[in-house]
Amino acid sequence: MRIAAVQMRSGTRAQPNIDALTGLVTHASEAGARYVLTPEVSLVFAKDSTGLAREAKPFEGNEGIASLSRLAAKLGIHLHLGSLAVALEDGKFANRSVLFGPDGQILAHYDKIHLFDAMLTGLKAYRESDSYRAGDAAVTVPLDPFTLGMSICYDVRFGALYNVLAGAGANLMAVPAAFTVPTGQAHWEVLLRARAIETGAYVIAAAQGGQHESGRATYGHSMIIDPWGRVVAERADDREGVVLADIDLAEVDEARRRIPALANARPFGLKRGSADGARILRKGLA
Numbered sequence: 001m002r003i004a005a006v007q008m009r010s011g012t013r014a015q016p017n018i019d020a021l022t023g024l025v026t027h028a029s030e031a032g033a034r035y036v037l038t039p040e041v042s043l044v045f046a047k048d049s050t051g052l053a054r055e056a057k058p059f060e061g062n063e064g065i066a067s068l069s070r071l072a073a074k075l076g077i078h079l080h081l082g083s084l085a086v087a088l089e090d091g092k093f094a095n096r097s098v099l100f101g102p103d104g105q106i107l108a109h110y111d112k113i114h115l116f117d118a119m120l121t122g123l124k125a126y127r128e129s130d131s132y133r134a135g136d137a138a139v140t141v142p143l144d145p146f147t148l149g150m151s152i153c154y155d156v157r158f159g160a161l162y163n164v165l166a167g168a169g170a171n172l173m174a175v176p177a178a179f180t181v182p183t184g185q186a187h188w189e190v191l192l193r194a195r196a197i198e199t200g201a202y203v204i205a206a207a208q209g210g211q212h213e214s215g216r217a218t219y220g221h222s223m224i225i226d227p228w229g230r231v232v233a234e235r236a237d238d239r240e241g242v243v244l245a246d247i248d249l250a251e252v253d254e255a256r257r258r259i260p261a262l263a264n265a266r267p268f269g270l271k272r273g274s275a276d277g278a279r280i281l282r283k284g285l286a
């Protein structure tokens with residue numbers, strides 16, 4: 001199955017982003033992709049909470065979602081909107097990922113569980129939880145012959161989520177993202193590859209990249225990683241574009257046969273450090 005990750009440089013208003021996304025997704029589809037993933041906040045990359053409030057709409061009757069549904073149906077592909085900000089009743093937003101089937105139906109959606117509340121030295125503080133409400137459920141969905149595991153951006157730092165997804169049958173992990181440049185340089189590829197290796201699953205990561213209208217800069221480097229942890233397709237920069245790869249269920253089986261880490265996982269307890277070591281050593285010296 002041919003899959004694609006779209007790399008974008010989303011701006012602060014929905015319509016130009018939908019236009020850019022439509023071009024890139026159509027290109028991926030013409031190149032044979034049956035599943036196409038777009039980055040986190042593809043439709044609106046807001047500058048601040050005011051911009052978010054202006055552009056983000058409720059899930060029901062959402063025009064952005066309707067246009068993506070039409071696009072999926074027109075191309076006859078699985079189209080995975082990495083995420084969009086959805087206005088909730090309480091004034092907060094959900095950072096929500098949406099999978100459309102080839103007929104345009106919504107097959108699944110997932111709300112980002114781990115919100116990016118971080119203090120980057122010398123940079124700035126990110127407090128995603130000021131505007132967003134965290135999701136509380138992992139989501140898998142059949143994507144014949146694969147099973148897709150959904151996640152978003154900062155989630156990639158929480159390996160336990162992917163273990164849960166793999167335990168539920170996922171063998172293709174989606175990581176739409178808008179990584180910062182310094183953390184991208186330091187951690188992006190190693191985190192993605194680790195998630196693939198730990199779970200014996202394909203990882204597809206669609207990234208925002210470059211200098212955005214919002215004033216923020218993102219790392220780019222969209223990539224597709226096989227279940228052995230090899231980067232099989234990569235965008236080496238932060239420019240808009242598409243990365244494509246052919247994925248094969250036999251590669252999942254082979255990686256999990258060689259290293260059955262999922263099957264070999266065991267429950268364990270925890271002991272705090274004890275004085276045993278010192279006692280044994282004293283005995284030995286006596």
Ligand SMILES: O=C(O)CNC(=O)[C@H](CS)NC(=O)CCC(=O)C(=O)O
Pocket residue numbers: 040041044045046115116126128153154157178179180183184
């Ligand atoms: O808020 C928006 O408009 C779009 N959302 C994002 O950019 C999110 C939350 S601020 N970014 C991340 O999660 C980056 C994580 C990251 O960079 C890391 O884990 O190092």
